[in-house]
Amino acid sequence: MNQKSFNADKLKEYFLPVAVLVVVVLIIPFAFLPQVNRIRFQAEELGKGKERLKLLEDKDNALLAMSLEELLATRSAVLTALPQSQDLARLIVGIGRIAALSEVGIKSMDFKPGKVATESAKEATSSVKQNTDSQPSKQDSKVKGELEFNVSVVGNINGLQRFLSLVEKAKRIFLVKDFSATSEETSLNITFKLNAPYRELPKLSDINDPLPTFSTKEEELFSKLDRLFIDYTNIIIPPGKVGKDNLFR
Amino acid sequence: MAETDINLLPEITAVEVKEGVFRKKINVAAVFVLLVVIAVLLGAFAYRGIILLQARNIENEQKKREESIRNQVEKELVFREILDKLNFLSQELNNTPPYSKIAAKLNIIAKKSTVSINSISTSAAGEVVLGGEAPTSDTVDKLVEGLTDDTKPGFSSVDLVDLSGSVADGYKFSIRIIFPDRGVLVEDESEEF
Numbered sequence: 001m002n003q004k005s006f007n008a009d010k011l012k013e014y015f016l017p018v019a020v021l022v023v024v025v026l027i028i029p030f031a032f033l034p035q036v037n038r039i040r041f042q043a044e045e046l047g048k049g050k051e052r053l054k055l056l057e058d059k060d061n062a063l064l065a066m067s068l069e070e071l072l073a074t075r076s077a078v079l080t081a082l083p084q085s086q087d088l089a090r091l092i093v094g095i096g097r098i099a100a101l102s103e104v105g106i107k108s109m110d111f112k113p114g115k116v117a118t119e120s121a122k123e124a125t126s127s128v129k130q131n132t133d134s135q136p137s138k139q140d141s142k143v144k145g146e147l148e149f150n151v152s153v154v155g156n157i158n159g160l161q162r163f164l165s166l167v168e169k170a171k172r173i174f175l176v177k178d179f180s181a182t183s184e185e186t187s188l189n190i191t192f193k194l195n196a197p198y199r200e201l202p203k204l205s206d207i208n209d210p211l212p213t214f215s216t217k218e219e220e221l222f223s224k225l226d227r228l229f230i231d232y233t234n235i236i237i238p239p240g241k242v243g244k245d246n247l248f249r
Numbered sequence: 250m251a252e253t254d255i256n257l258l259p260e261i262t263a264v265e266v267k268e269g270v271f272r273k274k275i276n277v278a279a280v281f282v283l284l285v286v287i288a289v290l291l292g293a294f295a296y297r298g299i300i301l302l303q304a305r306n307i308e309n310e311q312k313k314r315e316e317s318i319r320n321q322v323e324k325e326l327v328f329r330e331i332l333d334k335l336n337f338l339s340q341e342l343n344n345t346p347p348y349s350k351i352a353a354k355l356n357i358i359a360k361k362s363t364v365s366i367n368s369i370s371t372s373a374a375g376e377v378v379l380g381g382e383a384p385t386s387d388t389v390d391k392l393v394e395g396l397t398d399d400t401k402p403g404f405s406s407v408d409l410v411d412l413s414g415s416v417a418d419g420y421k422f423s424i425r426i427i428f429p430d431r432g433v434l435v436e437d438e439s440e441e442f
Contacts, residue, residue, distance in 0.1 A: 013272055020279035024286050032286075035293040042300045049307040056314035063321040063328075071327045082334045157356045157366075164349035168433040175341055176348045180370035197341060202333045204326055207318055211325065218335040224434060225338075 052208065059211045074222065080233070081173050081225055083198050086147045090233035091196050094172050095151060097232040102163035104155030104190070111149045147196045148177065154187050163192070171231040173197060343432045346375055351428055355379070358395040363388050364422075377426040378410075382419055386412065389422050396426060405429045 011018070083090075092109065099106045153163065160181060167174045177193040318325070348371065355377075359366050368380040383389045389412060396407045406427040414420035 014275065017275045017279035020283045024282060027286055027290065031290060032293070035290070035297070039293060039297055039300065042297060042304065046300055046304050046307070049304055049311070053307050053311050053314065056311055056318065060314045060317045060321075063318060063324050066324050066328065068324050068327070071324060071331065075327050075331050078331050078334045082338055157352070157359065160369075161349060161352040161356050164352050168345075168347070168349050173338060173341070175345050177373050178371045179348065181368060183365070183367045197337070199334055199337055201326070202329050204322065205329070207315055211328065212332050214328075214332065217339060218332060221335050221339050221342075221434070 055208065055210055062211050077226060078222070080171050080231055081229070083172070084200055086145070086196070086198055087172075087233075088147075090235060091147070091172065093235050094170060094233035095174075095194075098163060098166045098170060099151075099153055101166055102153075102155065102159045104153040104159035104163055107152040107154055107189075109149060109151050111147070145198045145200065147198065149194055149196070151192045151194060153190050153192070155190060156188055157181075160188060160190050163190075166230075166232075167192075167194070169229050170233075171225065171229040172233045339434075342434050345431065345433050346371075346373070346428060347430055347433050349433075350430075351377065358392065362392045362395060364392050375428050375431075377404075377428065379424045379426065380422070382421055384419050385416070386420055389420060392422075393424065396424070403428075403430070 088111075095109065096106065153159070155163070160179075164176060164179070167176060173196070175195040175197065177195055179190060179192045181188045181190040183189075351371075352369075355366070355369065364381050364383040366379055366381040369377065371377050383392070389409070393407055393409060396404055404426045406425075408425045409422065410425050411423035412420055413422075
């Protein structure tokens, strides 16, 4: 009996430390640890936010430093090399000029619209399929096209060499896939398989995508295109009315 | 008459005094711990507040920058198009065989040799097949020697695939050449026609 009253007295005497102990023990799991977790989460979010802000600042500053006029001038030069569409009229004129300068006679030019159309259709359907995906694919921004065609010419070995040399240095890029030549009496019948690539406008990327840098590799290429490559396709095609207003008349 | 208290149980008193001091210290320590815990908790709240404030500032700044970037969307599109096209061109031009240089080399060799080359065919895999006629087998040997010399562009493999004919009628030959070089971007000012 005495022992019990003694314990109760002792408990009363140590009420404050015991209460503090209980409060601390309760505060740590129910208030302190959740708070620490929230702080950790918010600090991570803050870090991500700072990173994104840095990225946006860099991108914005880079864009501010650019001149739209200069960019449009550069783009115009690049579009000569790699247009957004097949641009057949200029392409045919270019090949004609190159053939004339090489002193070879064009026998025929054989374009393959069926193949190109099929490829375009494939690209179109694949892009539609990609667009249905919830995650935007980086492939979306790179739509390329190829226009393969054969050019048959008559000439000699010098003409063959010169034609190849001019084609390789033409500002409108023609890629020689292969060629074959067979002699016929005094001349060579030569068939070139060429590819005139074109590339559609890339789709605008996400605002969070960093701006790529214009490296020395691209600068060198642009400089070479400007200095060494010759434009054989610089003709003015007057804008005219194409197609029919009413298909039923 | 003065009255004096006499402690008859000094050991018990000493224990009580010690217990009293201990209890006081424990209480002070408990209050101190409680204050520390409360301070830490308040500090945590304050720190969260600072983080939230910073996050709000960053969010506002992000919105400003996003707006500015959206206003320059034309620049970005044009810039990306330029880079995209230049990258593509660089890749394609660096992977295309230098056919004009190959043709130039074949032209020089054919002029030096007495053989007549009747056919040339190439493939994108880097293979050239030459077909022609030669008055003697020695002239074919010389042609092969010319093709295997060290001048650029170098051919990595020159194989005489077929040689048929006779001393009286002359020989027909077929040679397969592999050229490993790629790229039409190399500046060469020495090209003359």
